[in-house]
Amino acid sequence: MKTIALIAHDGKKAEMVSFILQHKKYLTDLKFVATGTTGSHMENAGLDVEKLLSGPIGGDAQIASRLATKQLDMVIFFRDPLSKHPHEPDVQMLMRLCDVHNIPLATNPATAELCIRSFS
Numbered sequence: 001m002k003t004i005a006l007i008a009h010d011g012k013k014a015e016m017v018s019f020i021l022q023h024k025k026y027l028t029d030l031k032f033v034a035t036g037t038t039g040s041h042m043e044n045a046g047l048d049v050e051k052l053l054s055g056p057i058g059g060d061a062q063i064a065s066r067l068a069t070k071q072l073d074m075v076i077f078f079r080d081p082l083s084k085h086p087h088e089p090d091v092q093m094l095m096r097l098c099d100v101h102n103i104p105l106a107t108n109p110a111t112a113e114l115c116i117r118s119f120s
Contacts (some may be wrong), residue, residue, distance in 0.1 A: 002073040002119055012078035013038055017045045019109050026116045035059030060090035066107040067097040074104045076112045094101045
């Protein structure tokens with residue numbers, strides 16, 4: 001079973017939930033893992049997700065660990081490019097590890113849709 005990591009900056013969490021709900025037909029045979037707050041939003045929408053720590057307190061590092069050990073098949077990370085984020089080094093680390101390990105990384109809905117359609 002393929003596993004997708006879900007991460008969203010605060011201003012993008014509602015967009016992430018909406019995106020996942022709109023594309024459920026492509027996601028039925030996939031497992032989700034998410035940083036804590038994003039995962040809570042997913043659970044509140046009735047979605048099954050494995051929640052890790054909140055991003056700034058270690059969730060990004062937990063996702064990075066799974067990237068490095070090839071436990072993830074894709075990362076969907078809806079970033080808010082117009083806001084400052086105190087844990088930006090963690091974000092850069094995740095993006096770098098996706099490149100190092102050749103893991104698809106979608107940072108916006110258009111790219112995420114292309115990626116998930118390729119999984120079905």
